[in-house]
Amino acid sequence: MERNQLQRQAAYMRNTLFDQGYLDEQFLQLEDLQDEANPKFVEEVVKLFYTDSARLIRSIELTLENTPWDFEKLDKIMHQFKGSSSSIGAKKVKKECTQFQEYCKVGNVEGCMRTFQEVKQEHAALKRKLENYFQLAREAR
């Protein structure tokens, strides 16, 4: 496929991620930090996020295995998760994290369980989309 076409596709994919609310302006900040000295900076940060957040998800799952739930601990872990989501501009993930914390604060078990599924789904969906985008951007270079 022609380079121009690939570039257009990559740009379109990127714009869609913003338009559909997957990413917010913090992702733009990361892009602004990328330069010749660090041509893969955004990808590296995203990769770091996914490694780190996988650990946090696992930590939440382990905490959920013990009843009664330690809502304070769950809230703390989710706070970290929300923080790093925010730092990469992961808008939908961040929103679900906030919702989870709301349910933690009132000790709503069902709400937490439901929202945790949403967190994982959004987390996975964004990962797929970003992987596709980075792949395409690489091919378009």
Next chain:
Amino acid sequence: MAKNGDFSPPLDPHEVHVLAVDDSLVDRKVIEKLLRIISCKVTAVDSGIRALQILGLNEEEGSVGYDEIKVDLVITDYCMPGMTGYELLKKIKGSSTFREIPVVIMSSENVLARIDRCLEEGAEDFIVKPVKLCDVERLKSYMFGEGRIQRQNANGEFNKTKLHETCNVSLPS
């Protein structure tokens, strides 16, 4: 070369050494890059304890450890396990050797009481996360020492500079 206790602001941006403290791996990577972009030398650590070690601030007042490295500014997250950013701030400001080092607090929570508490304890500024380039660019004034003088008004009060300034970022059309 000035000792830490004798604070003379560096004239060359390349001399500026920032100690960044954050327990989040992702945030450390980002803050490190942001600071490098404005030509600072960065040491990024994951805890307040480690930050104190780097500074050479041990529990016994006045004792200087072997790890002592000259630091021109400390930027720290507020919420950290173990020692919080606020506790780190207090330790630094409570030390006769290190109290002149400007300390900036970062937090994901934009809470006025928290901001007030930090500024009252001697923090130069309070940045609401996620940290942006314009936030970090503002730090340059503290590092050169002028910022402190500029921001005190006639009553000697500091401006509460940061609730949440929006930087000029345009989204794709």
